[in-house]
Amino acid sequence: MSKKVAFLQGNEAAAHGALYAGCNFFAGYPITPSTEVSEVLSAELPKTGGKFLQMEDEIAAMAAILGASLTGAKVLTSTSGPGLSLKQELIGYGCIAEIPCVVYNVMRGGPSTGMPTGPSQSDVMCAKWGTHGDHPAICLVPASVQETYDEVIRAFNLSEKYRTPVMVMPDEIVAHMRERIVFPEPGEVAVTPRKTPTVPPEQYKPYDTSFGDVPPLAAFGSGYKFHVTGLNKMADGFPTTKADIVQAEEERQVRKVDANIDDIVTFEEYLLDDADVVVVAYGSTSRSARYAVNVAREQGIKAGMFRIKTFWPFPDKQIKALAGKVKGIVIPEMNLGMCSLELERCAQGKVPVLGIFRVDGEPINPDQILAKIKEVK
Amino acid sequence: MAFDYDKWLRPGKLPHIWCPGCGHGIVMKGLIRAMETLQLKKEETAVVSGIGCASRLPGYIDCCTLHTAHGRAAAFATGVKMAKPEMNVILVGGDGDGTAIGGNHFIHACRRNIDMTYIIMNNYIYGMTGGQFSPCTPTGHKASTTPYGNPDPGFDIAKLAIGAGATFVARGTAFHANQIDKLIVEAIQHKGFSVVEILDDCPTTYGRRNKYKSVIEMMNRLKEVAVPVKAAEKMTAEQLQGKVLTGVLYKEVKPEYIEEYAKVIERAKAAK
Incomplete structure (x- = not known):
């Protein structure tokens, strides 16, 4: 049926x-x-x-x-x-x-x-x-x-x-x-x-x-x-x-x-196995992030996405592990940096956390995320 | 044989928190006598309150009791009664809790006319926080936050309830102890939202600031200002000056909300 x-x-x-x-x-x-x-x-x-x-x-x-x-x-x-x-x-x-x-x-x-x-x-x-x-x-x-x-x-x-x-x-x-x-x-x-x-x-x-x-x-x-x-x-x-x-x-x-x-705590890991750059995203912003990660991969950048499904309790353990593996974390979010504070806490200074923060009522587009991915050295 | 209040009180929860001379205990005894008269089942009765001295009452009563947040008793009680209409739901609280922070819930509970009873102990003051003026403090009177006299006009709770749509409104006083249970019995028996205002005293935070020398003096004032509605019919406007009517002030038959919602359910099922 x-x-x-x-x-x-x-x-x-x-x-x-x-x-x-x-x-x-x-x-x-x-x-x-x-x-x-x-x-x-x-x-x-x-x-x-x-x-x-x-x-x-x-x-x-x-x-x-x-x-x-x-x-x-x-x-x-x-x-x-x-x-x-x-x-x-x-x-x-x-x-x-x-x-x-x-x-x-x-x-x-x-x-x-x-x-x-x-x-x-x-x-x-x-x-x-x-x-x-x-x-x-x-x-x-x-x-x-x-x-x-x-x-x-x-x-x-x-x-x-x-x-x-x-x-x-x-x-x-x-x-x-x-x-x-x-x-x-x-x-x-x-x-x-x-x-x-x-x-x-x-x-x-x-x-x-x-x-x-x-x-x-x-x-x-x-x-x-x-x-x-x-x-x-x-x-x-x-x-x-x-x-x-x-x-x-x-x-x-x-x-x-x-x-x-x-x-x-639930989450989605997308192309993270070999990733140098991880985009952490949640909600609709993760849809732009997925697109940006795909484009980055096409351009030879090892990008991946960690999608937060449960914001609280925060996935501390997973973020801490990622921070030990990647070169940088990109966080696009429609606020002036909220999740990014939690990411910085979990990253403990091991890797930079680069934010894209929009509060203008417009969604964050993939180009913005792709540009930020490229900033990670 | 003496009335057995203990049957309705939770073992080990006394003494209560109320000050010597406070009338809340008189109201609680009235409520207990009313519940006994009506032979309410403890397990099927919810007593719901907000925050404040009067709102501590449910903790002493051996029923399903819900001590909510400041002013929110009517809104919590609406949820209890709508989800379980077979329960008797009785709300208790003070004047500040019910008519200031809880004023919106109060008038809308009156408007909906859900079959519940709300007992408001009006002692004209916020007692628990130390005697700040409430929406019921008379103009000119002293409170800890009106050291030069209260500039605010006060609410008439009964008129507010009638205006908002309550279908049974009564008023008693802590002095007229024997009338309290009778008013509450009638209120609970009424189908719809019923309000019983009990004029009360707070010697600790109100009386001492307003030149009442003793609890007896405060009680005597309640005795002096109260005029039963029947007696008032024969009095002139001049004679009624400064008096407060007591007894059943208002009663009407109007559609009760849960019965009306049952019709909504029938219509929804038919529309499937």
Whole structure:
């Protein structure tokens, strides 16, 4: 049987990926350039009894999905730059209270209102450092329509597996371009269920680490009653200021991601085996980078590409290894140097990191990247 | 036989954080009596709050409890109730939490008319942060950030709720303790978004700055200003000067949001 094929926009693919992953609750607020996610889900969710809410603001949308997730729902919100800024406090709430949810953020120009219809990659630092306090961060950066679909499913899975908010951040080009997409059959792609308690309600503690770094999460209304707060908490969910407990809990929350980097981090290596120059790229910029690498190869330059698919946690190990092998790293990105900071950190001065930074609302073209590749001596 | 409050309280979580003389405990007891009267199931009841002294209430109640971020109780609660409509959802919080930082969520919760009950403890002040003026602090009164008297006009929470579309609005006071549970019972029984404002006192951060010599004096003020709606009907405008109406102030039957959304689901399924 041939698979179902469609010609979709990145945002539409994201909505369908969410449905495949079992999303049954969406809350959002209209914002360019991510509104198509809302439009598709407002039509699709009620067909299967799911709930679509357009809330009074971005903060409310984030709050509503967290509340719904606590009842066991699989939840999504979608937004863009200014909305991401507004949601940050409650993204932190999701991190400390350990509530699975997916935040889909289309990167447009900024700061503030910036360029609502222009592409950008300037929210990648916001994905990790936007909310205050130490916390785990997972952020996926798809580069095609198919990958947006696939990565939204993976985001739901990671969110349930690690009991933490996960972000999917296509740039506006990926979100709005149209490409062929092949839908997986039901059951073809694994969907991770939430780990729920096996102990009886009277023994249940929502942050009981005897079950590991990711304790089971009961649903409100399923016979379990427990307390959830944004304060530093103990195993039973109640607030504490006891130094040893707070320290241990903060470290555990971050360790959920840090100890599982190899399970979370994904990337693509393109023509890297013999490469002298590596272009590190992500999102739509990687499409220009691939073209530039191909042209460089035709011209006898040993160029390759390392494509970041998981921006957070950052692929430290892979970049460190590359820095020991190549003569230079080229980083094209639609911001004034964000990924490049991480690359410099990982390269530890061993090789130069050459940036191409555009924030004018235009994509980075292959010629720019090729010229930079040639600067590497 | 004395009423058994312990049945509804989480073991080991008292004493509460509230100061001596604070009325929040009176409101909590009223809520507990209401839940007992209605025989709510603890596992099927969510108590949701924001941030502040009043918002610490859920931690003491033996139900599904959600202490959210400042002002966001109504938005979190909307998610809980929409995702699990069979749950009873009760919101609690203070005046600053509900009408300042949470003001937008409050008016839109009133407008949507989702079947939930919001108990607002109005003590005219931000207590937890040390007594800054709130949107409910009377004009001219002193707070830690209005040392020369408050220049801001205040909100009338009940009028705000009615104007925004809440379909049941009541007001009581911490002095009229025996009325609180009756108002909450009626609010929970009402189909739609119900708001119960309880005029409360904060002797620690409000009373001492505004020449109240004691908690008793603050409680007496609540007793003096409160006029039941029925009694007010027989009073002149002059007699009502400076008074606050108490009891059920507003009630109407309007389509409830979850029932309306069920129709959306039916239409979507038919359109497949």
